[in-house]
Amino acid sequence: AAGVIQSPRHLIKEKRETATLKCYPIPRHDTVYWYQQGPGQDPQFLISFYEKMQSDKGSIPDRFSAQQFSDYHSELNMSSLELGDSALYFCASSTPGQGHTDTQYFGPGTRLTVL
Amino acid sequence: GEDVEQSLFLSVREGDSSVINCTYTDSSSTYLYWYKQEPGAGLQLLTYIFSNMDMKQDQRLTVLLNKKDKHLSLRIADTQTGDSAIYFCAEGSGGYQKVTFGTGTKLQVIP
Numbered sequence: 706a707a708g709v710i711q712s713p714r715h716l717i718k719e720k721r722e723t724a725t726l727k728c729y730p731i732p733r734h735d736t737v738y739w740y741q742q743g744p745g746q747d748p749q750f751l752i753s754f755y756e757k758m759q760s761d762k763g764s765i766p767d768r769f770s771a772q773q774f775s776d777y778h779s780e781l782n783m784s785s786l787e788l789g790d791s792a793l794y795f796c797a798s799s800t801p802g803q804g805h806t807d808t809q810y811f812g813p814g815t816r817l818t819v820l
Numbered sequence: 821g822e823d824v825e826q827s828l829f830l831s832v833r834e835g836d837s838s839v840i841n842c843t844y845t846d847s848s849s850t851y852l853y854w855y856k857q858e859p860g861a862g863l864q865l866l867t868y869i870f871s872n873m874d875m876k877q878d879q880r881l882t883v884l885l886n887k888k889d890k891h892l893s894l895r896i897a898d899t900q901t902g903d904s905a906i907y908f909c910a911e912g913s914g915g916y917q918k919v920t921f922g923t924g925t926k927l928q929v930i931p
Contacts, residue, residue, distance in 0.1 A: 738918065747908060748863065750918035761918050795863060797919075808853070809912070809919055813862035 709812030730798030
């Protein structure tokens with residue numbers, strides 16, 4: 706079965722640079738979520754989109770922005786990168802509905818290292 | 821994970837049962853999930869339970885939910901070395917809502 710695809714899988718950037726992370730949800734999933742997992746930490750919710758509109762917002766820094774496109778893929782844009790942004794960034798997708806279809810399925814993550 | 825707590829570490833012998841516990845605070849949660857994360861890998865959904873259920877069994881996995889005490893547990897029968905990973909419980913309301921993760925329990929299976 707198709708899963709959530711994230712690219713790139715690994716990214717190395719310097720401080721103050723920008724980064725763009727991409728997420729391709731499971732086919733027919735219309736909701737995308739972004740999470741950040743720091744070293745040794747649990748994943749923290751950043752932001753989510755449903756039908757291209759922001760549906761929920763968590764602890765996302767102002768330096769970060771995200772959007773969902775007409776094909777439902779999403780991009781997380783990160784500017785003025787800081788050392789503390791080094792983390793594993795997960796994308797998840799779901800399709801609201803009855804039963805288990807509300808479940809979020811996670812991608813493999815993008816590991817961002819800021820030097 | 822400040823609203824969802826787990827013990828940090830659990831060590832069991834291969835073949836024994838493992839029980840990972842979790843407490844949560846949001847009584848409005850509709851779904852409670854268990855995710856598995858192997859080193860350097862993504863989050864794999866293991867199982868989930870609706871908040872109006874007490875128990876769910878899925879092959880070697882048994883989830884117990886005590887809604888009154890807001891306590892969730894995951895039992896892994898016949899634990900194997902391949903079960904070594906970090907296990908996160910998580911709560912959510914479904915729909916477009918975020919999922920809140922617990923602090924994670926690192927399970928070590930000793931051969």
